[in-house]
Amino acid sequence: MIGVFAGVTQRGDAADLAGLLGADAVVPDGPVRPAVQRLWARLGAAVLFLDAGSAVRLIAPLLRDRRSDPAVVCVDAHFVVALAGAADTFARQVADLLNRTAVVTGGPSIDSVLDELVEQLDATADGDIEACTAAIEAGDKVVLRNPLGFPLPALPPNVVAGGEDASWVIVVDDRAASAKDNVLRIVPRTLVVGVGSTRGASATSVGAALSELDAQGGLDLRAIKAFATADAKADEPGIVDAVEDWGFWHGDTAELLTFPTDELAEIGVPNPSSVVRNSMGTASVAEAAALRGAQIIGHGAPVELAAEKFKRDNVTVAAARVLPRGRLALIGLGPGDAEERTPRAEAEIRRAAFVVGTPEAINSVSPILRSGTEVRHEGAGDLAAHGAAVAFVAFGTGPTLDNPVEADVIVVPGVWDR
Template sequence: MIGLFAATEAGRRDLVELGPFLGSDTVVPDGPVRPALHRLWPRLEAAVIFLGPSSAVRLVAPLLRDKRSDPGVVCVAGEFVVSLGADALAERIADVLGRTAVLSSEGEDGPLDELIELLDATADGDLAGCSAALAAGEHVLLVNPLGFPLPALPDTVLSHGEADWKIVIDDRLPAATRADHEVRLVPRTLVVGVGSGSGVSTSAVASALAELEAGGLDLRAVRAFATADRKAGEQGILEAVEDWGFWHGDTSAPLLTFSAEVLAAVPVPNPSSSVDSLVGTASVAEAAALRGAADLACGGPVELAAQKVKGDNVTVAAARVLPRGRLALIGLGPGSADQRTPQADAELRRAAFVVGSADSVDQVRHLLRPGTGIHTHGAVELASSGLAVAWIASGAGPDAPPAGRDVETVRVPGVAAS
């Protein structure tokens, strides 16, 4: 989502002109800039602020956490559009408004940085060394056992064989100590279900979570916790979730809650009649984990990653949101670049394959990563096999039927001709 923030009348006029060219995933909040920016910041991919750079920096400085999670910022002031980490967007805005783009001094992220951002992953290992190896054209082995759909990568990135460097994408702990030339990316795929008796201690919940880690799961992969709604105020659970965030890089994960009726409808491998008689559902930990994962998967597949583990007055389990193919249905508008949205450009960059007519592909060829496969048909089949696919067409985009449960479908319409 791109947020547009204007504090002056001139800025609001520019905002009205700019908004239609940035696509439907653009929000223009009402009211003063500061509270609106603070409210929307965690959900933004980019913030466009119609103020000078010094004023914009003072606004965003208290919100900054790290390069990978912070939105890019673009300042529009006078005749200049200044990029603070969002060069491509700044160039687009400058084209639309007829201004001069001032780009940040940082170079573009390399493939490894982009993978980390794309997967919303925690990274271990010598990132600088691995990035340098990629930039130098050295062979790098990529291990992706869960099958995340990845963008086109340099042809020196191997899926099998031997190489001096290795990148592993997994939410499980390695069986052996990480090697010096190995980088691990840990995507946030897990939902941990928690069931407990009344008055459970924080340490008991933390110890149970540690058992999941002892069983091979990397708890940095936790995306959410889940429990029965009657446990929403259980202090031991709340404090353990807060402690987890503190020990994992100040990461936050929501605590999802479900009624006993909802949990009772979830099939689980280890139902308990005694739990059923007490709370009205035969499972809390496993059922909450699976239901929470299903909600986050938005119809995609999930699985139980760890069956329930019993602790002192507490039970925990973990479910995994499984990766699936990605199909972006992209509209190119009437044809000119300023009628293609920034989201469309981003989806083209994250695709391993682009499907479309020769004319459509020619319009966007300069945006594609080296090695991107180009096809004239078969988009749904490619995505169904677990790949990241961009299906492009002029106007609003391809008119495609639903691709099925194993494909995440994203629609990116083109900007209508004025």
């Protein structure tokens, strides 16, 4: 929800702005202070038609931290000021809509970059993200290790790909590792775990087998995106309950995918079993279900077997990984006016390490580029095919590609549908 708060004399301006911001925007009735306090927990963003001093005094008791606070801006006759939360982009958007000047901190903060990286990779952060943020902001050397090659946004220049004697290390990986001081691990959800069991196997037995993915398979269980099994095992209580238990302990949910045995029989696996083939009609349940599930959730991305099957207490588990590949966002900039640009388009531009387009198109988005973003005028497809995060910007409703690209391609119209 976007709350647009104003006193009686400016309620008309607030209503006009809410109409431009879209269906999520509301103009609450009544005095500003109690309205803000009443709705604060539900807000994703807030616009206050107040001077900066009054706005700061109003929101100060409500603020907690940048990651959970709504993006708050205040509006006066000439300026839109970013006050709290990740408000810089929002301030620019509101300023464009109202034909005022945005006052921001000069670019997105580092904690926003790290938070957005966790969100973009559908990941869990393990470590002191605030201390790592402080080290980056202080200009300390921070080493980034990305062994699987996830497409990452532009990062500050003191975050480097290798070397020693760094104050912090950021590791982007789905494999298990022991906790270390001054290491921030970002664990993307890349894994599908295949499960097979005999009839009547308990949830405790299934859970114990899953734990072996960490102990023996070297995988971080927080990287599990989904579980998979054969249709014949879909109602097996031990499997169903173990999946629910995993969600409880990890504060998340993971879907249980099920497949017909004849579909699993078509999947090539390294460890087929004649015993399983004779009883189930497929030579593999755990490995085949893991690979098939990874194919489904990967939407065409390459997959691999991350942990071959192993058996414990009549339960067999295996894990498949959806391999990362480049990301290419095709973004139309409309007629060129910034107020026509959607938040989704701006978010895609900010998450890219490379922005590609004509000089005119690049110039139109330059105010929202992260520090360190590389600008190119051609080669978007090649960059994405080699694993980079790329935004291709062009005037119009949406650029197109002449040739297919081996990357995740996201088409973002980028202009308001009016």
